[in-house]
Amino acid sequence: MLNRQAFSTLCNQAPPRIWAVLGMLYLPILLSAQPLSYTVSWLGIPVVDVTITLTESDSSCHAEYHAQTRPWFNNLYFVDNRHSIWVDPVEGYPLRYEKLIHEHGQVDSLWASYNQNPQKVVYANGLMRPWQEGAHSLFSALLWVQRYDWTAGEEQILQVEVEGVVWEVSAACSGVIGTRDEGGAVMEMRARFERQLYGEPILSTTDILTHMLPGEGHQLRFSLDIERNEVMWIEFGSIPFLVRAELNSLPEHH
Secondary structure (H helix, E strand, C coil), X not given: CXXXXXXXXXXXXXCCHHHHHHHHHXXXXXXXXXCEEEEEEECCEEEEEEEEEEEECCCCEEEEEEEEECHHHCCCCCEEEEEEEEECCCXXXXXXXXXEEEECCEEEEEEEEEEEXXXXXXXXXXXXXXXXXXXXXXXXXXXXXXXXXCCCCCEEEEEEEECCEXXXXXXXXXXXXXXXCCCCEEEEEEEEEEEEEEECCCCCCCCHHHHHCCCCCCEEEEEEECCCCEEEEEEECCCCCCEEEEECCCCCCC
C-alpha cells in the first residue's frame, strides 16, 4: 500500500512525474526476435507491465511495444499505450513510427514518416520538419546505442528527434559490471538529454513518454548485455520518484 503522503504527492503531479516511468517502457526496443516482458516499479511497487516484440525482414526491422498499468493502479493513472517503429535493418535509421495512446482519459494516435531524400519528417497531421543526415528518432537512437561496439569510458553524441524537436543526447559506457548466465558481459550505460537543438513540437498535447522523457539534464541509467543486445534494467529519476524497469525472463536464443 502507498502511504498517504506519497499517494497525495503522486496525485498532485500534472501529469504525475512518476510517469516518467513510461519513458523507460519503450526504450528496450529491437533487442530480440522473441517477445520480452518487463515490469516497471516505483519505489519497488510494480505498476506497469510491458511486452515488446520484434519482426525483421530484408526491408526493415519492426518493433511493437504494449505498456499497460496494473489493475490496482488504473484509478490513479490509466495507461494502455502501443508504439511501433520501423527502422532500416542495415543503417538503423528510422523509416516510420506509429503510436496509439489510451492514457488517463486521452485517446490519440500519430504516425511519422522519415524520408532520407529529401531529408524531412512528414507527420499524420500534415506538418513537416527538416531531417538532418545521421539524426535518429527516439527509438532508432536506442537501437544504435544497443548495437554499438562500446569500450569502457567511451561517449558518443547523437541528434535525437522527439515529435518535431531535435535534442543533443550523450550516450556513455561506464564499463563492464558483470556477466549474465548464458549471455555476455553486462555493461553499465547512461543516456542524457543535453540540450534542445532545433524544431518545435508538432502536437499541443502528447503522451507521458514524449512529454516527460526529453528535457535538459534528464538521464537514463541502464545495463546492457552486449552479446544479446538486451537491456537488463533501466532507472530514471531519483527518490521519491525513482522508477526501475527490469527484464522478467530470458528469451530462448538458438
